[in-house]
Amino acid sequence: MNHSFALKAGRSQKRFTSLTINTSHDRFEIPIFIVRGKKDGPTLTIIGGEHGTEVTAPEIIRRFIEGINPEELSGGVIGIPVANPPAMRTKQHSFPYDKWVWWSELNDLNRAWPGQPDGTPAECITHALFNQVLLKSNAVISIHSTNYTHYVEADLSSRASRKLCLDFGRIALVRYTNAPGRTSFKAPLKYGIPSMLIEYAPLRHVNHNVIDDALIGLENLLVSMEMKCGKIRKIKDQFIVAYAKGLRIERVDAIDDGILVRGKPWGSHMRKGELIGHIYDLYKYRRIQEIKAPIEGILISTGPNPAHQSTFFMHTDSVCRGECVAEVMAFDRHIVNRNGDEWRDKLLATPS
Numbered sequence: 001m002n003h004s005f006a007l008k009a010g011r012s013q014k015r016f017t018s019l020t021i022n023t024s025h026d027r028f029e030i031p032i033f034i035v036r037g038k039k040d041g042p043t044l045t046i047i048g049g050e051h052g053t054e055v056t057a058p059e060i061i062r063r064f065i066e067g068i069n070p071e072e073l074s075g076g077v078i079g080i081p082v083a084n085p086p087a088m089r090t091k092q093h094s095f096p097y098d099k100w101v102w103w104s105e106l107n108d109l110n111r112a113w114p115g116q117p118d119g120t121p122a123e124c125i126t127h128a129l130f131n132q133v134l135l136k137s138n139a140v141i142s143i144h145s146t147n148y149t150h151y152v153e154a155d156l157s158s159r160a161s162r163k164l165c166l167d168f169g170r171i172a173l174v175r176y177t178n179a180p181g182r183t184s185f186k187a188p189l190k191y192g193i194p195s196m197l198i199e200y201a202p203l204r205h206v207n208h209n210v211i212d213d214a215l216i217g218l219e220n221l222l223v224s225m226e227m228k229c230g231k232i233r234k235i236k237d238q239f240i241v242a243y244a245k246g247l248r249i250e251r252v253d254a255i256d257d258g259i260l261v262r263g264k265p266w267g268s269h270m271r272k273g274e275l276i277g278h279i280y281d282l283y284k285y286r287r288i289q290e291i292k293a294p295i296e297g298i299l300i301s302t303g304p305n306p307a308h309q310s311t312f313f314m315h316t317d318s319v320c321r322g323e324c325v326a327e328v329m330a331f332d333r334h335i336v337n338r339n340g341d342e343w344r345d346k347l348l349a350t351p352s
């Protein structure tokens with residue numbers, strides 16, 4: 001097996017290339033974008049497309065690389081827009097079968113880091129990318145999609161990861177975890193490389209509403225890492241949730257069959273008792289339920305649940321009696337960034 005690949009570009013240059021990974025029965029081609037700045041400095045790696053139904057990250061990475069002026073950059077940026085082409089090609093979360101059907105992490109590429117040279121297709125891909133790209137980086141950003149509200153996540157105990165995560169600054173919900181794992185944002189930490197996870201809703205579609213905002217966040221990271229001059233532009237609110245302690249999520253169920261009409265966007269800061277939306281029944285179309293926040297927290301989804309299964313099953317805004325219609329997650333800390341940007345309307349997202 002030949003995995004040799006040189007992560008090189010000339011000074012002040014961009015290079016659009018690909019890495020070929022041979023496994024025992026398959027051969028995969030993974031796109032790699034490289035920008036080398038005018039001056040020396042750290043290397044930032046951004047990885048997307050690890051799951052086949054998460055299609056916003058590739059476009060964020062492409063536009064970010066396109067927008068970098070190498071003359072203003074110190075160091076290098078590496079973009080891996082589509083880390084898992086076989087999962088994309090088969091329109092599934094994972095390859096060779098969809099995780100949400102079998103509830104197995106066996107072939108989940110984002111549970112296969114740092115990989116093995118003679119393992120499953122996912123492990124062969126992660127092994128090559130980990131050794132040839134991620135280990136040569138000074139920070140790793142992993143971008144995914146979710147059918148819950150947008151969030152970022154990083155390891156609480158790593159000061160550098162904490163700084164990255166807060167300086168990205170464009171997503172209100174910030175989750176802290178220090179559990180070990182085989183994901184692309186946890187594996188680099190073992191080697192002292194700071195890293196973070198970014199999750200944008202929804203699955204299955206390119207979310208054009210968030211791309212411009214994501215580009216501001218990635219630009220913030222260049223400033224944070226002193227790879228570029230400029231000011232960090234955060235949004236007004238950041239809510240810290242200590243995932244390590246266990247998440248506190250309270251849900252509201254539908255009292256009868258009906259249509260869910262949302263009144264608040266995902267990510268909203270809800271006070272206890274505040275109105276989230278309504279349900280109108282299917283048989284007389286009368287308002288039968290006011291959905292109210294059971295606790296103070298962040299509105300992380302408005303039904304149906306489990307949200308991730310909409311990869312595979314038809315999901316609509318009609319709900320059945322007893323079905324979950326809203327989930328609110330308690331937070332531990334609210335950071336208010338003075339002079340921060342407004343964010344709520346721009347980041348409105350519900351599954352489509």
Ligand SMILES: [Zn+2]
Nearest residue numbers: 051054144145
């Ligand atoms: Zn993912």
